[in-house]
Amino acid sequence: MTTQTPMAFLLVKFQGNKDEPMTKADAEQMFTTAGSGTMNVIDWFHDNTHGHIDMSGNAVFGWLQLTETVDGYTTKRTNGTYGRTKIIDLGRAAAAAAGIDLSRFTAVVVVTNVEVDLFGGSGIVCCTAATAGKQFWERQTAPSVLCQEMIHGLGVYTHARRHGSNADYSDPYDVMSMFNAWPGHNPIDVTIPVGPGLNAAFMKRCGWLDSTRAAPIGQVTLRPLHRRDLTGALYSMVGEYYVEYRPSRRWDTGFSSVVLVHYIADDTSYLVAELGNGSDFSWGNPLWPFESHGSIKVDAIDDGAETATITTSYSPARRIPLDGPAWSVFGGEFADAGGLVILGGRIIRIPPRSPELRLVEAAAALASISDVQLTPTLKTAARADIYAKVAVDIDEAHEHITGVSSPLDHLTAEEARNFHRHDSAK
Numbered sequence: 001m002t003t004q005t006p007m008a009f010l011l012v013k014f015q016g017n018k019d020e021p022m023t024k025a026d027a028e029q030m031f032t033t034a035g036s037g038t039m040n041v042i043d044w045f046h047d048n049t050h051g052h053i054d055m056s057g058n059a060v061f062g063w064l065q066l067t068e069t070v071d072g073y074t075t076k077r078t079n080g081t082y083g084r085t086k087i088i089d090l091g092r093a094a095a096a097a098a099g100i101d102l103s104r105f106t107a108v109v110v111v112t113n114v115e116v117d118l119f120g121g122s123g124i125v126c127c128t129a130a131t132a133g134k135q136f137w138e139r140q141t142a143p144s145v146l147c148q149e150m151i152h153g154l155g156v157y158t159h160a161r162r163h164g165s166n167a168d169y170s171d172p173y174d175v176m177s178m179f180n181a182w183p184g185h186n187p188i189d190v191t192i193p194v195g196p197g198l199n200a201a202f203m204k205r206c207g208w209l210d211s212t213r214a215a216p217i218g219q220v221t222l223r224p225l226h227r228r229d230l231t232g233a234l235y236s237m238v239g240e241y242y243v244e245y246r247p248s249r250r251w252d253t254g255f256s257s258v259v260l261v262h263y264i265a266d267d268t269s270y271l272v273a274e275l276g277n278g279s280d281f282s283w284g285n286p287l288w289p290f291e292s293h294g295s296i297k298v299d300a301i302d303d304g305a306e307t308a309t310i311t312t313s314y315s316p317a318r319r320i321p322l323d324g325p326a327w328s329v330f331g332g333e334f335a336d337a338g339g340l341v342i343l344g345g346r347i348i349r350i351p352p353r354s355p356e357l358r359l360v361e362a363a364a365a366l367a368s369i370s371d372v373q374l375t376p377t378l379k380t381a382a383r384a385d386i387y388a389k390v391a392v393d394i395d396e397a398h399e400h401i402t403g404v405s406s407p408l409d410h411l412t413a414e415e416a417r418n419f420h421r422h423d424s425a426k
């Protein structure tokens with residue numbers, strides 16, 4: 001299903017600074033249908049959401065005049081008079097003063113002429129058109145880092161991760177890793193970063209993956225994940241794993257052609273394998289039937305034909321035998337990783353690898369501590385330990401839902417500077 005999510009791009013300049021780092025016409029090329037087909041922001045969303053997000057209603061306004069000077073604004077931010085989202089209020093006020101009605105837009109993107117911030121939150125995005133002193137991948141008015149902030153603007157706050165860590169921004173093949181991702185160069189203007197795309201697991205997490213284009217288990221041919229215009233399967237689901245072919249084309253020229261494997265946990269994607277020709281990824285042990293096992297092998301990557309041939313196998317976990325009516329309750333997909341809770345006479349499904357599951361596990365551990373043979377002191381210590389872990393989980397889940405996302409939310413100022421300097425070698 002296609003959702004119309006028109007965004008208003010407000011080009012704004014501070015008092016006393018006449019810089020206009022981008023013309024209105026160039027902004028319309030980049031952000032609106034005026035530039036469709038030139039690998040602009042609209043094209044990025046069309047391809048990387050499998051057509052679910054339609055930005056064709058985007059519009060550009062400006063340059064509009066803010067009521068503040070840069071120095072005045074910065075001072076008020078530093079002394080706490082202004083919160084982080086004040087720049088959005090100032091941009092909206094400038095639009096209102098110019099008689100612009102923003103009511104039809106899903107989100108407002110304030111594009112400042114001097115850099116003051118970069119963030120995205122539900123309905124709001126801030127970036128700059130200024131490019132002086134920036135590396136090419138740091139350019140914000142491009143279908144790259146900005147798309148990550150615009151996805152936050154659509155209410156999706158998580159970032160891409162790598163298996164083995166809960167650190168954000170750690171999957172270089174995904175735009176949701178921000179400055180740690182590997183963009184390519186726009187073929188028409190190489191100073192403009194493009195991509196990378198979104199991985200299948202993250203698309204699924206957002207409700208954007210076209211589930212009619214999945215391949216069955218066995219030897220199959222995959223087409224590039226974002227190429228709905230080609231016939232054939234665009235990804236494969238092997239147990240909980242999403243397998244996709246990402247050729248070094250279009251949004252993905254920042255890296256070599258690869259087959260990627262991801263899973264979904266904590267409302268985001270985790271990269272677990274990067275496979276070239278002939279390599280494989282497997283999990284589980286066929287001799288242990290109560291856990292799932294499977295394998296993914298890349299037989300051939302053929303960029304000329306725009307295909308990757310893979311062979312997959314999968315055996316779901318066998319059900320752990322239980323007597324009585326519980327048999328049906330614990331069958332099927334629940335045997336693997338999730339759980340069921342019976343509370344107030346209702347059966348509640350708990351998804352695998354979710355904050356909910358960790359809370360339930362913590363509750364179960366707390367409830368069973370009194371049954372185990374421990375000294376009262378040790379029991380108290382164990383309870384404190386469990387509550388401390390739950391507090392961390394709740395904090396993280398809360399941040400994902402409520403935070404205005406940007407690297408500056410997660411990192412110290414020093415880390416953020418190093419982060420910007422990070423050379424992706426592309």
Ligand SMILES: [Zn+2]
Pocket residue numbers: 148149152159178405406407
């Ligand atoms: Zn972000």
